[in-house]
Amino acid sequence: MTRPSFATLVGMIITSLFILAAIFANVLAPYGLAEIVGDAWEPSSSEFLLGTDSIGRDLLSRMIYGGRTTILVAAAATAVSFLTGSILGFTAAVVGGWFDQILSRFVDLVMSIPPLILALVILSVMPTTIVVLIVVMGLLDSTRVFRLSRAVAVDITVMDYVEAARLRGEGTVWIVFREILPNALSLLIAELGLRFIFAVLFISTLSFLGLGVQPPAADWGGIVKENKDGLVYGISAALMPTIAIAVLAISVNLVADWALNRTSSLKGGRGA
């Protein structure tokens, strides 16, 4: 096993800081989520470290709570996408035949629609609750996971040990969970990071458009939307959440890169 590089370590540390901040939001945030504590857009001071937002709420507190919402929603959507995507992908590879054909063509079709557009169409008739958002984002993203896990599983199903399991008379479920899953896991974990970043960007975009997390709850995309009018007056409140999104995305990316290099060196591919 290779030692993680400096960049990977930085990525890991920053990612864990974000996760810790999300978990301990209640302890860390100096003020409440929707508590109005000062005037609109006060500059940063010892009282309000990042200043206040468009209606006088403490920006730092909102950023911390917003991070919790963003990370939670993105993580849940990624979980939905991996559960559906990988199980269906593995099953399609193992079962093959018309089951595989129908699923694959359907996924091709959904992938020929920009995910944001499809999400807009669905959200125009669905209530915008957190659960709906998670499920819609997760299912839309599961098409990508399906493709990857099917491709990986197709390679694995021709292995001798899968053949042996079939000859032993094991069922599809057993083969998927006991033979395919352990062998595909390392690649999937590397992909996990990338899908998570995509989910963060997706929920932030939806909230920025006003169609994601609804006020007074906060997430980073929503905070940008609330504060972007202040930019004209030189108030950079809207910049904070965008920086947070970018930093989180880059640090998760660094970790995912490392995971990807590790798995491919295990398989004798491009090593790190």
Added chain:
Amino acid sequence: MLSLIAKRLGIGLITVLAVSIIIFLGTKILPGDAAELRLGQSASAENLAVLRERLGLDKPYWQQYLSWLVNFVQGDMGNSLSGDTPISGLIADRYQNTLIVSGLTALIGVPISVALGVMAAMFPGSTYDRVLTFTSVTLVAAPEFFTATLLVLFFVLFLGMGSTIVSGSTDGMGLFELIQHFALPITTLCFVIASQLIRMSRAAVLNVMASPYIEMAILKGIPRRRIILRHALLNAIGPIVNVIALNLAYLITGVIVVEIYFSYQGLATLIVQGVQTRDFVLVQSLGMIFCATYVVIMLIADIAAILANPRQRHPK
């Protein structure tokens, strides 16, 4: 070659049809129906029935779908639910606004990004290459509104030009005013497509650089610049065209965020308003326009790749 192109066109047509089914069904996934959703819990049975009949919701799904599709192709998209105005009228006003912004972005952004990417491939590992790669990796990770926010701070506050709101008519504006008007949304969109485009065109050229005939050219002592421009670039055109089309397709999503950010009166602001007012008839039509554009751009990419590659032009 013609049969190959005809086949792609056929696939494209089938894709558009299948996409239209998905868009149509996308608004049917709720257990209740749209009439209930619009009128709320307390609506009377007669009101519901009237609205259902008006929207054609009392017919079976396949009939609703067919009449929607036939009308859509003929340019009749029905009336919007919220304003009760013809949708085609709403769209006509805004279509060219969106077209101007995305067209200008493509015209300005694509050549610059490809040139930057090819230049990075000329000097792989140089400082220029590293800075460019780092910047584009950072921009890929950042959402569109990150770039937009940075640009607003830079243009509006430091240079004192451009505006955070891009609306109103452009009639009677001089060239300089026009540039000021469109500077921010177009620069933002250029950044959005540039990050991918630079990386991919660099990779495409470097990929060709690894082939034996390039090694031969190097061994013959041909200058590096000439090798890139005469030997590598021509062979990398196929993949580059593909990447360009992919990124133009990506522009469709980018344009939604950017239009909202700058309050620009285009199709994207219309579709977002439609979602907010739960005007699913409007959203359906606009979604279909976006998707059809997307599929057509992809189709053009496929065909361009066939035309650019001699091996595909003369299939055995």
